[in-house]
Amino acid sequence: MDLDFHPQHIVELYMDDATAIELQNLTKRFDEVVAVDNFNVKIQKGEFFSLLGPSGCGKTTTLRVVAGLEGPSKGTVLLEGKDVTGVPAYKRNVNTVFQDYALFPHMNVKKNVYFPLKMRKISLNQAEPKIERVLRLVNMEGFGKRLPQQLSGGQRQRIALARSLVNEPAALLLDEPLGALDFKLRVAMQKVLKDIQRNVGITFVYVTHDQTEAMTMSDRIAVMKDGHVHQIASPDEIYNDPETAFVASFIGDMNFLHGIIKSGSEKSAKADISGNIINTRKLKQGIKTGEEALLCIRVERVEVNPLEGKLDNVVACTLGRIVFRGTDYEATCRFDDSEIRAVVSATAWDHGLKEGDTIKIGFKTDDVIVFPKSEEKDVIKYSVEAV
Amino acid sequence: MSSVKGSGRLERRGVSLKLYGLLIFIYLYLPLMVVIVYSFSPTKTIVGMTGMTGKWYVELVQDKELLKAVLHSFEVGITAVVLALVFGTAGAFFITKVRFPGKGVFRALVMLPFVLPGIIMGLTLLIFIKNLNIPLSMLTILMGHVSFTTPIVMFQVSARLQRMGPNFQFAAQDLGATPFKTFWYVTLPMIRTALIGAGLLAFTVSFDEIVISYFLTGTWTTLPVYLYGMLRFGLSPKVYAVSGLILIFSLSLILLMTKYIGRSAEEFKVRR
Amino acid sequence: MELKKSRFDPPRSYIRGTPIILWLLFLVVVPLIFTFAMSFYSSEGLVLEKTFTLKNYKVFFTDPVYARILFKSLRLALGTSMLSIAMAYPLAYMVSFKMVRGRNLLFMMCIIPLWVSYLVRIIAWRSILGNRGVINSLLLAIGIIQEPLRIFLYNRFAIAVTLTYICIPFVFIPVYTSLEKIPRNILNAASDLGASEFTSFINVVLPLSLPGLITGFIFSFIIALGDYIIPLQLGGTQGIMFGNLIWSQFGVAFNWPFGAALGFVLFIISVTILGLTAKFGSTEGGFLSE
Numbered sequence: 001m002d003l004d005f006h007p008q009h010i011v012e013l014y015m016d017d018a019t020a021i022e023l024q025n026l027t028k029r030f031d032e033v034v035a036v037d038n039f040n041v042k043i044q045k046g047e048f049f050s051l052l053g054p055s056g057c058g059k060t061t062t063l064r065v066v067a068g069l070e071g072p073s074k075g076t077v078l079l080e081g082k083d084v085t086g087v088p089a090y091k092r093n094v095n096t097v098f099q100d101y102a103l104f105p106h107m108n109v110k111k112n113v114y115f116p117l118k119m120r121k122i123s124l125n126q127a128e129p130k131i132e133r134v135l136r137l138v139n140m141e142g143f144g145k146r147l148p149q150q151l152s153g154g155q156r157q158r159i160a161l162a163r164s165l166v167n168e169p170a171a172l173l174l175d176e177p178l179g180a181l182d183f184k185l186r187v188a189m190q191k192v193l194k195d196i197q198r199n200v201g202i203t204f205v206y207v208t209h210d211q212t213e214a215m216t217m218s219d220r221i222a223v224m225k226d227g228h229v230h231q232i233a234s235p236d237e238i239y240n241d242p243e244t245a246f247v248a249s250f251i252g253d254m255n256f257l258h259g260i261i262k263s264g265s266e267k268s269a270k271a272d273i274s275g276n277i278i279n280t281r282k283l284k285q286g287i288k289t290g291e292e293a294l295l296c297i298r299v300e301r302v303e304v305n306p307l308e309g310k311l312d313n314v315v316a317c318t319l320g321r322i323v324f325r326g327t328d329y330e331a332t333c334r335f336d337d338s339e340i341r342a343v344v345s346a347t348a349w350d351h352g353l354k355e356g357d358t359i360k361i362g363f364k365t366d367d368v369i370v371f372p373k374s375e376e377k378d379v380i381k382y383s384v385e386a387v
Numbered sequence: 388m389s390s391v392k393g394s395g396r397l398e399r400r401g402v403s404l405k406l407y408g409l410l411i412f413i414y415l416y417l418p419l420m421v422v423i424v425y426s427f428s429p430t431k432t433i434v435g436m437t438g439m440t441g442k443w444y445v446e447l448v449q450d451k452e453l454l455k456a457v458l459h460s461f462e463v464g465i466t467a468v469v470l471a472l473v474f475g476t477a478g479a480f481f482i483t484k485v486r487f488p489g490k491g492v493f494r495a496l497v498m499l500p501f502v503l504p505g506i507i508m509g510l511t512l513l514i515f516i517k518n519l520n521i522p523l524s525m526l527t528i529l530m531g532h533v534s535f536t537t538p539i540v541m542f543q544v545s546a547r548l549q550r551m552g553p554n555f556q557f558a559a560q561d562l563g564a565t566p567f568k569t570f571w572y573v574t575l576p577m578i579r580t581a582l583i584g585a586g587l588l589a590f591t592v593s594f595d596e597i598v599i600s601y602f603l604t605g606t607w608t609t610l611p612v613y614l615y616g617m618l619r620f621g622l623s624p625k626v627y628a629v630s631g632l633i634l635i636f637s638l639s640l641i642l643l644m645t646k647y648i649g650r651s652a653e654e655f656k657v658r659r
Numbered sequence: 660m661e662l663k664k665s666r667f668d669p670p671r672s673y674i675r676g677t678p679i680i681l682w683l684l685f686l687v688v689v690p691l692i693f694t695f696a697m698s699f700y701s702s703e704g705l706v707l708e709k710t711f712t713l714k715n716y717k718v719f720f721t722d723p724v725y726a727r728i729l730f731k732s733l734r735l736a737l738g739t740s741m742l743s744i745a746m747a748y749p750l751a752y753m754v755s756f757k758m759v760r761g762r763n764l765l766f767m768m769c770i771i772p773l774w775v776s777y778l779v780r781i782i783a784w785r786s787i788l789g790n791r792g793v794i795n796s797l798l799l800a801i802g803i804i805q806e807p808l809r810i811f812l813y814n815r816f817a818i819a820v821t822l823t824y825i826c827i828p829f830v831f832i833p834v835y836t837s838l839e840k841i842p843r844n845i846l847n848a849a850s851d852l853g854a855s856e857f858t859s860f861i862n863v864v865l866p867l868s869l870p871g872l873i874t875g876f877i878f879s880f881i882i883a884l885g886d887y888i889i890p891l892q893l894g895g896t897q898g899i900m901f902g903n904l905i906w907s908q909f910g911v912a913f914n915w916p917f918g919a920a921l922g923f924v925l926f927i928i929s930v931t932i933l934g935l936t937a938k939f940g941s942t943e944g945g946f947l948s949e
Contacts, residue, residue: 069557089560090569102558106576115572119563163562408753411746415772415827418783421793425786478679485672495937497679499687502878503929504885506902510909510922511690517915518693534686541679595776598888602909614778618785618892627786630779641774645767 019081020045020171020203021066021094026075028061035061037227039075043171043205043220048197050206050214053224053250054380059207062224063173066205068092080170090119095164096173099180101156103148109135109159110144116167134162137196154185161196171203178213190217211251215239223247225378245294245375253299255340256379261289261370268365271295274336276315280368287372294371294379301367302342304331304359305350311362315340319357333361419634426627443628450625456613463525463609464593467532468586474533475540476582482541483548497541500534505598508534513602523605531599536589543585547578584647591640595633691926698920707915715920725904725921732901735815736883739822740830743879746823747830748872752864755838766835773828781892784821788812788893813895821893822883829882830875833940837871838864874940881929901925 019042026039036058043049051059064070066077068089077085084092095116103112110131117127135141138158148156157177164172177193178186194217197204208214214221215235222232223246231243242248249256259271264283271278273295280295287293303311317335329349331342342361353359427439447453478497482490500508512534516527555577559569597611604612610633617626698715701708719725754765772780787793788811795807811817841864849859887902894900905925908918 067561069561089557090563090565094561096558096561098554098558100552100554102554104555104559104573104577115559115564116562118572119568167563404749404753404757408750411750411827412768414746414824415769417793418780418787418824419772419775421787422779422783474678474682477675477677478682481676481679485675487673491937495933496683496687499930502881502933504881504902504925506885506887506905507922507926507929510905510918511694512686513909514694514697514915514919515690530686533682537679537682537686591774595774595778597778611776611778614782615888618778618782626782630776630782633776633779637774637776638771641771 018045019043020047020079021205022076022078022081023062023066024076024078026062026065026077027073028058028065028070029073034227036065036072037229039222039229041222041229041232043203045203046201048194048204048206048217048219050208050218050221051224052208052211052214052221054209056226057224058227059209059222059224060175063096063175063205063207066171067094067096067173069096093167093170094173095167095169096175097157097160097164097177099176101148101160101177103156103160103163105148107147108144109140109146109148109151112148112159113163113166116163120167130166134166137165137200138162138192153181154189157181157189158192161193165196165200165202169202171205172197174204174206176208178208178210186213193217215251223250225250242296242369244378245296245371246378246380248296248369248371249379249381253341253343255297255299255302256376257295257297257338257340258373259293259295261287261291261293263289269370271368271370273315274338276335278315278368279312279365280370281366283370284372287370292373294373294376296369296371297340297363297367299330299341299343300328301363302333302340303362304333304342304344304353306360306362312365313368314360314362316358316360319353319355319359322353322355333359422627422630422634425624426631428624428627443624444632446625447628447632453610453613453625453629456608456610459525459607460594460610463528463532464590466529467536467593468589470529470533471536471540471589472582472586475537475585476544476578478537478541479544479548483545484553498538501538505596506602509599509602512599516603523603523607525607527603527605528600528607528609531603532593532596535596535599536593539589539592540582540585543581543588544578547581551577580647584644587640587644587647591637591644594640595637694919694926695923697916698923700916700919702914702916715917718917719920719924728899728904729901729924731899732884735818735822735900736880739819739826739883740876740879742819742823743826743830744834744872744876747827747875748834750827751831751835751838755835769831769835770828772824773832777825777888780824781821781889784817784824785812785893788817788820812893813898815894815897817893817895818890818898818900821889822886825886825889826879826882829878833871833874833878834868835871837868837874841867870940874936877932877936877940881932885925885929 021041021043023039023041026036027034028036039058039062041049051062053059061070065072068084068087068091072085075085076083079092079094104115107115113131113134114124114127117130118124131144132141135143138161140155140158140162143151143155143159148159151159157180160177174193178189181189190213193204206214206217215238218235220232220234221238223230223238225246230247231238233241233243238247239251242251245256248254257273259273259278261283262270262272262277264270264287267282269280269283271280271293278295306314315335317333317340320332320334320339322332323330324346325343326346328343328345331344331353333340333342340361426443427441429440429442482494487493508531512527512531516523516530521527555573556569559573560566564572595611596609597615600609600612601615608616610629614626614629617623617629699711699713701710701712701714750769754762754769758765785792789795790807790809790812792811794811795804798804799807845863845867846859849863850856854862885902887900887906890898890900891903891906892898901921905918905921908914908921912918
């Protein structure tokens, strides 16, 4: 096969079937613990697909099952349309980038990158150009003779990437590859990874617990918790149309309030929060009037002292703590026993406001999402009790 | 290090402790010095030593029985180490890679020949051998030596395997290496220094072993058994010469071994 | 695909365990079984009677001679271990806490006697303690005594000195390991809160080093209990210990079944004591692990 990393070329070859990886009813148990519960998904060729969730949610386990390092308890794994469920890792055409890179310490960079080709019985001579090309791709040409111990974290990461790409696998699996890097380096590497993925056109399955990372890089994200897949969607949908309270709380910053549902219709609903009637988005299935429910509003969707008539929901409250965060202000607003945080950009903030003032806050109907109260236990909280 | 409060009192404590430590050191090293000095003494005493002589070492080299015993010790030692490396490494992989209940008991059982008093191992193996009507020979001594050298290898190698972590092997398989190729190209090179270190350690222990060997020896003897014979039938000064040489030999082996085991061999630790 | 229980790995991977299991069977388990079996036989002169009898155990448990020897050996082992601790613990403390430079070197120097041949060490002590040994020669030369003293060799003193010498490194290593594991900032915190070094030692260091201490004690105890060469070579008439009692059954006394019974008793005692390490001592392999 020609070794040109040309996206068009690859797309042409695979036009007939665009699914790179498919999981059907994938379940994995370890003794009594269900690590992955009934995962179903079709990952497209060339897609940047992320598995996102807190530690222990099953994302790494799923990745390992796709790689063939673990066998599923139930379900099927298909690679490029073929059932590979019983096929061991060394026969599958997917490669993994591990969190600690797992570069072989007794081999130099060139030998490390050569390794997968060596396993395919390609001679070193034939392999040289491929090795050179992939090192150029990750910007590590000339490092051939170095040992992994002599490289920095970011450099090791790139070699691990090169090593996994040199065999031109059907998909690349990445297990929190940027976890060990410090912040600025991580952001830089995110761009590098995304660029490589787009240029090479290869399918990426990316595991992370960092929602910003997932949101900025992915075409689609699967949000997981405790083995369950809560939602599979584009970053946009995940942010604006979370399917469960967990997804709503895990991504971005969300206010959570308790309220009683007063009424519901095709387009919207009404809820009572501490005596205030709030217009909300239409109710999800299973939520009935009269019940207590969770209502969520993004912190940046809450306006302080909005213009008259601009927003359908307006509530009077007392201004509590005001925190200056550089680009914005975070204001805690209290009414009765409820609390809403509002984040207002620094340029729009009214500097005359101070703690104790009586103010109004407002938000749109469409910005209030309602979840069943039973989902509250899944919500990620940031408080002393949660620690 | 501890703080500086009340340093006067602390320092005094430190000094008296170091003095005590020094005394213990003398206790530890005096016998070794004595042996070396005696080996050069023409008479059998230290006081009244009339100069140094190397004649005991010369006599030693001419003692054919002694040289044969030394050769036997090497033969048994090397063979036992090779077998221990095979059994021990296999055992190390078994215990680190496979899940089964009662691993603690299993480890303890394998450790037994090394931690139990030699007399127990000696007699159990002797009884076993007699029951199977095997004559006492190199084979029986070898059995004894393999029994206590294998745990050494197994524990060193399994410690190294655990420190390595499973990811290197996962990576190799992920990149297309069959289990055998993974072992050959990745795992083996990475445990190489542990194997060498364990081998040296096992050889040293085997070379010096007297208790079990004495139970299982026939006419085919190893150096310690021969030496013990010399000891029981009178103290020829040759004994000191032999002892001196054994001392130097063991020491060099141990110093060599430290290159491969322990704090100095940190290279393959999983590092960020 | 049905649900797979993953408590046990699939039977196929147990094949990897074959070598070590065979090794275990033939060199440990089966010999022990044979020994246990033999302890129920008896021997008349040179003939082995393979009929089941409890005679050996009966003799052991009823004849006070054997109990006395066993207790003598236990006492000796206890004494030796205490002496070893008295020497090895302060040494380990010194190297761990009081030495800054050359700590590794010093550690090695404490370990080296362990690797010097066991026999060489015995030979050495015989020449120090004997009539023409170092001590006597020195005392004679200085003129304190006119004739060599016989009090140093061929008695319990000689056994104790030599056994302790052998055991010290076995105590040193686990104790040192556990002392090294004590985070130094705990001691800084203690002294910051007003503790003197002695108080810190009693309340912090000692309790935290207890597992290593116990392990060292147990190793030393087992070694001292099972040794038969030292009592034989240096103990003279006072040198009848449990170890050489067993030994003689396979040598001069030629009563293998009785030897097997005694050996099995020692085995049970040793295993019980070693089991205590697992419970109370440190779990490090000590000098076996890295």
